[in-house]
Amino acid sequence: MELGDPLGLHRVVPEPRASETDPLPLPQRATRLDNDTDKCFESEIVVDVATLNIDAASFRQMEEAAGGDPDGVGRLVKETVEKRGKQHNPVTGSGGMLLGKVKRVGDAVRDRSNVGDRIATLASLSLTPLRVTRVVAVRAASAQVDIEGTAVIFASAPFAKMPNNMNERLVLAILDVAGAAPQVARLVKPGHTVLVLGAGGKSGILCCAEARRKLGKSGRILAIESHPPYARELNSLGICDMVVEADARDVVAVRDRIAELTQGEGVDLTFSCVNTPGCEMGAILATKDRGKVYFFAMSTSVTACALGAEGVGADVDLLIGNGFAEGHAEHTLALVREDNRLRSLFERRYT
Amino acid sequence: MELGDPLGLHRVVPEPRASETDPLPLPQRATRLDNDTDKCFESEIVVDVATLNIDAASFRQMEEAAGGDPDGVGRLVKETVEKRGKQHNPVTGSGGMLLGKVKRVGDAVRDRSNVGDRIATLASLSLTPLRVTRVVAVRAASAQVDIEGTAVIFASAPFAKMPNNMNERLVLAILDVAGAAPQVARLVKPGHTVLVLGAGGKSGILCCAEARRKLGKSGRILAIESHPPYARELNSLGICDMVVEADARDVVAVRDRIAELTQGEGVDLTFSCVNTPGCEMGAILATKDRGKVYFFAMSTSVTACALGAEGVGADVDLLIGNGFAEGHAEHTLALVREDNRLRSLFERRYT
Numbered sequence: 001m002e003l004g005d006p007l008g009l010h011r012v013v014p015e016p017r018a019s020e021t022d023p024l025p026l027p028q029r030a031t032r033l034d035n036d037t038d039k040c041f042e043s044e045i046v047v048d049v050a051t052l053n054i055d056a057a058s059f060r061q062m063e064e065a066a067g068g069d070p071d072g073v074g075r076l077v078k079e080t081v082e083k084r085g086k087q088h089n090p091v092t093g094s095g096g097m098l099l100g101k102v103k104r105v106g107d108a109v110r111d112r113s114n115v116g117d118r119i120a121t122l123a124s125l126s127l128t129p130l131r132v133t134r135v136v137a138v139r140a141a142s143a144q145v146d147i148e149g150t151a152v153i154f155a156s157a158p159f160a161k162m163p164n165n166m167n168e169r170l171v172l173a174i175l176d177v178a179g180a181a182p183q184v185a186r187l188v189k190p191g192h193t194v195l196v197l198g199a200g201g202k203s204g205i206l207c208c209a210e211a212r213r214k215l216g217k218s219g220r221i222l223a224i225e226s227h228p229p230y231a232r233e234l235n236s237l238g239i240c241d242m243v244v245e246a247d248a249r250d251v252v253a254v255r256d257r258i259a260e261l262t263q264g265e266g267v268d269l270t271f272s273c274v275n276t277p278g279c280e281m282g283a284i285l286a287t288k289d290r291g292k293v294y295f296f297a298m299s300t301s302v303t304a305c306a307l308g309a310e311g312v313g314a315d316v317d318l319l320i321g322n323g324f325a326e327g328h329a330e331h332t333l334a335l336v337r338e339d340n341r342l343r344s345l346f347e348r349r350y351t
Numbered sequence: 352m353e354l355g356d357p358l359g360l361h362r363v364v365p366e367p368r369a370s371e372t373d374p375l376p377l378p379q380r381a382t383r384l385d386n387d388t389d390k391c392f393e394s395e396i397v398v399d400v401a402t403l404n405i406d407a408a409s410f411r412q413m414e415e416a417a418g419g420d421p422d423g424v425g426r427l428v429k430e431t432v433e434k435r436g437k438q439h440n441p442v443t444g445s446g447g448m449l450l451g452k453v454k455r456v457g458d459a460v461r462d463r464s465n466v467g468d469r470i471a472t473l474a475s476l477s478l479t480p481l482r483v484t485r486v487v488a489v490r491a492a493s494a495q496v497d498i499e500g501t502a503v504i505f506a507s508a509p510f511a512k513m514p515n516n517m518n519e520r521l522v523l524a525i526l527d528v529a530g531a532a533p534q535v536a537r538l539v540k541p542g543h544t545v546l547v548l549g550a551g552g553k554s555g556i557l558c559c560a561e562a563r564r565k566l567g568k569s570g571r572i573l574a575i576e577s578h579p580p581y582a583r584e585l586n587s588l589g590i591c592d593m594v595v596e597a598d599a600r601d602v603v604a605v606r607d608r609i610a611e612l613t614q615g616e617g618v619d620l621t622f623s624c625v626n627t628p629g630c631e632m633g634a635i636l637a638t639k640d641r642g643k644v645y646f647f648a649m650s651t652s653v654t655a656c657a658l659g660a661e662g663v664g665a666d667v668d669l670l671i672g673n674g675f676a677e678g679h680a681e682h683t684l685a686l687v688r689e690d691n692r693l694r695s696l697f698e699r700r701y702t
Contacts, residue, residue, distance in 0.1 A: 007603075007636075007663060009603065023598065023600055023601035023602065023603065023604065024603070025602075025629070026602055026603075026632050026659070027662075028632070028655065028658055028659050028662055029629065029632070029655065092654075093652070093654040093655075093658075094654055094658065095658065122661065122664075123661060123662040123663075123664075124658040124661055124662050126654075126658050126662070127658070127659075127662040156662075156663045156664060157662060157663070157664070158661075158664040179661065247374065249374055250374035251374065251376075251377055252358075252360065252374065252375070252377075253374065278376070278380065281377050281379070281380070285358075289677065295653070295671075298653060298654050298657065298658075300653045301444070301653070302646070302649060302651045302652070302653055302671050303443075303444040303445055303477075303649050304379065304380065304444075305671045305673075306649065306671055306672055306673060306674055307379055307444075307445065307446065307475040307477050307478070307649075307674065308377070308379050308478075309673045309674065309675055310473065310474060310475055310509075310530065310673065310674030310675040311378075311379055311474040311475050311477070311478040311507075311508060312358060312474075312507045312508070313473075313474075313507060313508070313509040313675050314673075314675060315673070315675055315676050315677045316673065317670065317673070318670060318671035318672075318673050319668065319669060319670055319671070320646075320653050320656045320657055320669035320670070320671060321657055321669075322656075322657060322660045322661065322665075322666070322667065322668070322669050323657055323658065323660065323661030324660055324661040324664050324665060324666055325666050326640065326666045
């Protein structure tokens with residue numbers, strides 16, 4: 001049996017190329033992946049899929065494209081997977097993750113998993129070979145799609161074994177944004193003033209909760225959330241010093257409100273979790289010189305950040321959210337498990 | 352006389368909006384700016400423009416769109432400015448900077464400049480109100496376009512007074528990428544192994560030179576450059592430990608070559624200065640866990656970075672190049688002035 005490449009190059013379907021020397025793309029950049037799991041590779045794990053957890057920006061786009069009809073989202077998922085061999089939204093460029101049961105473990109990766117394990121992928125669906133036989137149900141509230149189908153996990157792709165003591169859908173919803181809290185833990189120092197944009201959404205709440213854990217009674221957490229019920233729910237957790245109900249895309253309003261709340265100083269750290277374009281400058285203008293702005297949203301534009309900061313002379317560090325951090329799954333599951341109010345909010349909202 | 356907003360909101364031409372409460376975009380995001388300098392504002396500086404220094408990605412795109420004809424670039428610039436009131440390339444989203452002579456200084460910004468000063472803007476052209484009366488000449492080698500016209504500098508927009516002891520075109524070419532070297536100086540520590548992608552271009556060379564200044568005799572600088580003459584010229588400066596002639600978009604080749612050169616460890620820091628899409632994963636795969644990858648190119652994709660790093664379990668920090676850093680103009684001009692070989696290479700290539 002063939003070993004297969006650890007990055008999954010053996011599943012990339014070559015496209016007509018301009019020249020022979022044009023390099024083969026990695027699975028994430030490939031237009032199409034070979035999703036035929038009758039072909040076996042020693043470095044692969046094959047999974048029977050139960051649920052797709054769609055990336056928030058992608059789900060939102062498909063919902064809009066389907067005129068708000070959840071079944072339409074199921075249809076669009078099936079279409080994309082038939083065309084591309086993966087749930088890689090061609091408009092947003094993003095994917096999500098999946099939940100399933102291990103069906104086959106290649107000889108070269110025996111120590112990674114056992115047949116029958118319930119697992120969740122932590123690599124994006126945009127690089128995961130997938131075949132969808134049937135769409136079972138679409139749940140808009142949690143951006144999840146239940147399906148029947150199979151998927152492939154490459155040797156370099158991270159995944160997590162599902163814990164037994166937590167609701168499965170809750171775990172999946174948490175793991176989807178597992179990268180956020182560990183990055184917050186690395187950056188927040190006691191005494192910091194921290195701003196979270198889109199603070200009432202899934203990753204936003206995790207950022208606030210982790211920031212509070214690192215700050216203890218020191219520092220301040222300022223939160224901006226446009227959706228009133230989300231703002232109220234975040235407020236009720238009691239972890240933020242101030243929850244402002246505002247649209248993060250209103251750059252001037254964000255700038256002026258944060259200036260007012262920090263006596264013109266700006267915040268030390270801003271985490272942007274807003275899944276719509278146009279929030280870059282609000283985040284940048286709210287942050288003091290030599291502060292850091294961390295963008296978790298896929299809708300973030302590099303040019304808007306780079307040219308925007310330059311254009312207003314903002315000397316801040318601009319970071320792209322990395323969905324992976326060593327031990328991030330365990331880290332984030334523990335964060336939610338330890339906080340009863342946070343856990344029950346997530347259970348209510350995402351299960 | 353009206354003061355005008357420090358960010359230039361008063362020059363944004365409102366577009367038809369979906370709702371009354373939709374916020375006004377900042378000048379960088381605006382479709383069109385009011386470039387009428389007969390209107391006076393106290394916070395503005397008005398400049399007689401001599402030369403536009405077009406962003407590399409933008410110039411390349413316009414050159415291709417014009418079928419390689421330099422005069423076509425001039426035509427496209429004029430078209431864009433007529434439509435948008437600014438040289439904001441609608442395809443790449445990027446701009447550049449300009450050189451000119453101060454024509455009028457608003458009362459509120461008297462201390463920023465004097466009439467007659469020769470200055471270069473450090474804010475992007477994508478947010479600078481501009482009117483082009485005539486295109487005088489296009490110089491493809493330096494991505495510059497000489498014009499007759501006027502521009503507006505907002506109160507928050509950085510600019511630099513031109514030094515007297517250096518060639519003007521050289522200064523402009525350096526200032527265009529003035530943000531690179533100061534960011535390198537902040538991140539490189541003695542002993543680091545540093546990788547620069549697109550190392551033979553303008554910002555790439557500055558990254559290598561600054562890294563060498565910080566490393567002294569310690570550490571290593573590995574450089575990747577696809578254009579053979581650029582690779583040779585970089586090599587001749589004697590600041591890199593290894594200049595590899597390769598295409599940074601060939602992710603697998605970059606991964607394998609750097610693994611070989613670092614005994615599988617990867618580098619501490621990678622600076623990507625390649626102005627074409629598809630280099631994100633090469634940079635990420637070449638970097639060791641907890642290392643940093645700094646993306647200077649406008650062609651960088653947030654989703655390619657975030658999902659790509661996640662998909663291969665790469666625990667690296669991902670930074671977006673900020674074109675501004677406190678004192679960056681002076682910093683980078685000094686770097687070139689102090690190194691005779693670097694200075695003459697830049698003079699040869701960009702003047």
